[in-house]
Amino acid sequence: MSRLLISIITVNFNNKHGLIKTLNSIKSQKCNSFEHIIIDANSTDESTDIIKQYEKEVTYPLYWTSEPDKGIYDGMNKGIKQAHGEYLYFLNSGDVLMDSTILQKLPLDGSKYIYGNIKYVLSTSSYRNISPAATLDIIYLLKTALPHQACFIHHSLFQTQLYNTKYKIISDWIHTMKSIIFEGCSYKHIDITIAEVDGTGISSNQEKLMEERIKWIKEQFPQAILDALSELYEYKYSELGSLIPTISQTKKFKKRIRKIVLLLLKINNLFSSNKRKEKMISKIWEPF
Known part of the structure; x- marks a missing residue:
């Protein structure tokens, strides 16, 4: 064989x-x-x-x-x-x-x-x-x-x-x-x-899957890191993330622009409906 x-x-x-x-x-x-x-x-x-x-x-x-x-x-x-x-x-x-x-x-x-x-x-x-x-x-x-x-x-x-x-x-x-x-x-x-x-x-079973992922993630990361990951996630999957698809992949850009992007994201979120944000957050837990 x-x-x-x-x-x-x-x-x-x-x-x-x-x-x-x-x-x-x-x-x-x-x-x-x-x-x-x-x-x-x-x-x-x-x-x-x-x-x-x-x-x-x-x-x-x-x-x-x-x-x-x-x-x-x-x-x-x-x-x-x-x-x-x-x-x-x-x-x-x-x-x-x-x-x-x-x-x-x-x-x-x-x-x-x-x-x-x-x-x-x-x-x-x-x-x-x-x-x-x-x-x-x-x-x-x-x-x-x-x-x-x-x-x-x-x-x-x-x-x-x-x-x-x-x-x-x-x-x-x-x-x-x-x-x-x-x-x-x-x-x-x-x-x-x-x-x-x-x-x-x-x-x-989406509800059970979500429950288990949240439990594990909270066991692995302190709250400060969870907050940062949440911000980065919202940026990546928001309209702002698609405005700069190529240049935003460079390390130099990410280092210099991150604070500006997060500020713009917070302003952008002020004009976003709660329904849209809830829909976006729920997508985190899709299995694929």
Whole structure:
């Protein structure tokens, strides 16, 4: 077998129909330099029978277990502990790879976070094509998240931090923030649609997602920094931010003009309606 590049980790609980779709999409891959790890949370809906049949049909390395866990991130952590690949990829039950050549197309060049695009399916007739930004900063990641179904994460990033099981929805976002923003790891966007994602899962709960993000952010930053981040966010996503799109990217400009921009922003906000400001603030917590 060629060098093991990817560990695909699938977490499942009582989702046999979604599991079948996921397993079929993995089984169809023409690339063979991967292993598959399935963590089932003691399902009672015939999921384990499906996994046993799948085990008989595949030739690539497969590990699976079925036992109670403490939630999706506990299951993902169990998968991480069993993984041998250079990169880890999480494709949970209900999500599918876009086609049989996806794993062949990946430029896995040693960058720590490699991420592509996804097709986010809301219903049988509604979906969104999600393409994350090529350049990531803290303001962008406060507003959005890298969908884990689009991310190939270097194994080394899990040596010192697994997913935080205290949170039920945002732990993959926390891992991204810590790795890319706090630790400054390398990252790269690839313009490939990696997966079709089930948009009806737990992370679609906007109210809960917002609650968890606020809690984590307040734990990480003192109030003075939170106030500064809030000002910078409002500037970036206001009309003023678009007035100077090119020159405002230079470090020299940012240093000299920041106070002027913030003053103009405060004046601008005096003439903004409360409704508009509330709408802008709520967008911080969209999942993509």
